[in-house]
Amino acid sequence: MKKRYDVIILGGGVVGCAVAWYLSHFECSILVLEKELDVCCGISKANTGIIHSRSYYTPETMKGELHLRSLPWFHQAQDELDFHLARTGALTVALSPDDLAYLRLLQERGQCPEAEILGPKDTQELEPNISENMVAAYYDPQTAVISPFRLTLALAEGAVLNGVDFVFNVPVIDFHSDDRGIGIETETETDYYVAHWVVNSTGFSAPALAEKCGDGVPPLQAYRGEYYVLDKETRGYVKHVLYPVPTSLSKGILVSPTPEGNILVGPNFEPVKPGDTSTTVQGLAEVKIGAQKLVHHLPFDRTIQIFAGIRSVLPERDFHIFFSHRFSNIVHLCGIESPGLTASFGIAEYVGELLEKRGLNLVHKAHFNLRKNAPIFSECSWEERERLITQDPDWGRLVCRCEEVTLAEVKRALFVPPSARTIDGLKRRTRVTAGRCQGSFCEMHLLSTMIALLGFSENDIRKSGIHSHCLVGETREERESYATRH
Amino acid sequence: MPRDIEAEVVVIGGGPAGMAAAHSAWEQGAKSVFLLEREKYLGGILNQCIHPGFGLQVFGEELTGPEYASRYIEKLGKTGVQVMTETAVLDLEPSRTIRTVCPRGVHEFHARSVILSMGCREKTRGMIMIPGTRPAGIYTAGLAQYLVNIEGYLPGRKVVILGSGDIGLIMARRLSLEGVTVEAVVEVRNSLSGLVRNYVQCLLDFDLPLLLSHTVTGIVGKERLEGVLVSQVDERWHPVPGTERFLECDTLLLSVGLIPENEISQKAGISLSPISRGPYVDETFATDVDGFYACGNVASVFDLVDYVTFVSQKAGEAAASHRPRGKVRFVLQVGVGTGLVIPQRIRNIEEGILFIRPSQGFRETQIIFRKRDEVFARKKTPICRPSEMIRIDIPSIPWPPEGGEVTIEITGNPIQGI
Structure with missing residues (x-):
């Protein structure tokens, strides 16, 4: 059966979700098609989570333009999306007098009255553990950190509240001309979709899908960035986002607090095959050395996790957003690399304008639903906790000791759409398994909760992808007792 | 209430x-x-x-x-x-x-x-920083034990266990009893970490291989674990180049410390x-x-x-x-051959037990109590291992009349292997 929408967005990363949420302000029907089992599974899930301020934009590029366009949204959208942004501020650290010119350039670009270039003494006052080799630092108060998952989820939940549909586990394989628009063929025969407008925001898959439309795109190069996550015990050891002076290739290896209180260290910038998210001994060593230039005694012995993220980079190092030649109503988003997270709102607004030019009528809905974040138990006051438990005793059932996540929060993640269907989905929504024990004390409760509440069998428990089964079956005794019962 | x-x-x-x-x-x-x-x-x-x-x-x-x-x-x-x-x-x-x-x-x-x-x-994969991908199928041994013994689920069919601590050894046996193939127990030290009785009852009795002086140097698999890279290590626990090999498995259990x-x-x-x-x-x-x-x-x-x-x-x-x-009279420090001592403080020498963990296995062991340069007590035990704490009654030690800092050393003939 054909399912028809005005707009279909391919890809549920931060950009796809931002486009969906933005367009959900207007009178049109929208679907997000995602090949994985959840939103935020690709490039969006593994990055530094920084909202780079104006000082760090790249002039005369599309990414620079959309970066600047996006920044006001982080204030404006607060009421509508209720996401948590921690405005930590940033220090760009000069390690030699040669770096000073770059700091002045940042100050010029930033046009922020509170920003300033600080000498060693003032810098140390702000950031006591910073390297002694630092000669000066550019202090920018506007830089913020955010959880990329929580931003993506806020956008996705906001979109659902305003009528957007999400379908998961449906990879797109081809496009066809249909009598009433563009036909989208998927791997599932029964799922055939038709839309007037299509947004291809599939990250790494974007060029391949553009190819299907007969649109040539220069090949994306994958660059891997490896990271360390340090225990929350290290909270406060670094208070601001610390940038080095960048290389010609990347922003360099950063040390950054996260909104949850960990310290995130990375990334390096290593060309790899697409999809290669393995960490390596060499890469991790490189990140360590890089970070130690900024913070000499960074407590790497408090590492709780290592991971790698991928950036999809075009040779021209810019976003490439363009209409298909064959299907005039398909817009491709290619090369969305750093600062893609920061620029996501700007990209969404821009895509809206492009679609409007091709006939999408942007008429505001009479009523727009605000997305409210559920309480985060670990951040609640004791009075608030008492009140929540009185309403629902599950707020008093702690599932995750490390991040202090309650059963009520896990249940919400399982039932508020787009809802979690995997262990990683629960992690991204609630932070279970993201703490120092990495799930060794809570994973069993998560899977038994999923089995009890969703009617899952043990074969339905997945870490993230469709083939990422956590369990392979039951023990002998369970199997035998099942056989006796039936 | x-x-x-x-x-x-x-x-x-x-x-x-x-x-x-x-x-x-x-x-x-x-x-x-x-x-x-x-x-x-x-x-x-x-x-x-x-x-x-x-x-x-x-x-x-x-x-x-x-x-x-x-x-x-x-x-x-x-x-x-x-x-x-x-x-x-x-x-x-x-x-x-x-x-x-x-x-x-x-x-x-x-x-x-x-x-x-x-x-x-339990220590996790992230803490010990094993490089590679992050697929499903990597569990701490204790979590796997909970899944099998309490929930009745099997985490995998072919398993490699990193670390020869007791939970790892016990899980090797437990999973074997469930029909799971245990490819190897891999241990970075040149000696066993767990109790000898667990080595005998869990590995020897089930004919399961133990690889001493080896470690896991890589994780392979996109969504579910497909295998691990295992390398031999030198005495500083650094992988020896050229010794890396691939062990196919769908599960890695970690028993690498608590x-x-x-x-x-x-x-x-x-x-x-x-x-x-x-x-x-x-x-x-x-x-x-x-x-x-x-x-x-x-x-x-x-x-x-x-x-x-x-x-x-x-x-x-x-x-x-x-x-x-009372006041703290003695502050106990670990010296050569000693990995750990608990308690570390003594107020009253009339009660309690000292638990001492050697940093390696020794035969003809001597435990030496030293205050500055003066040895004031020696205790003997035929054999000791890091997996088994030595217990000494506090009142049995001839503590010097004046308090102070005491260093505990262990000497003997080092044990290699099991």
């Missing part, structure tokens, strides 16, 4: 340590004893240890983990100890104010004595030893903050639950007696 609760003794954690401590605090005469447990049941990790080998020293017979736990649950049932399950401690102040949540609400305890008995957690869970202790300002990663304690397991005791694996990871019970009884008695503490 009122929101604010005055208590004589509050015990945090209802595993073997907490149960023993609460029981002996009550026996000692404490009038209001609360035992707080985060899970639904008392017993802690004992509940998932369905193998025998517990209780020989405490009960004089061999029990399984759940049996051992149920003995204590029964004992507690005959006391007035108030057990609160599904109760998590989120906040602890040096003034001995404890804030908890449970499905019935928020409570604030004001305790005369607080006993910390939160146990320990860390006492002291995040709550730190909120009370209790200082921790970088060696045990638990609080500095004296012979009664009192910490350096008045009225706080730490017993069992939260103080230092013990080999046997029987030892945990023993030290926790001591802590329970002391916590209930509220007697003023």
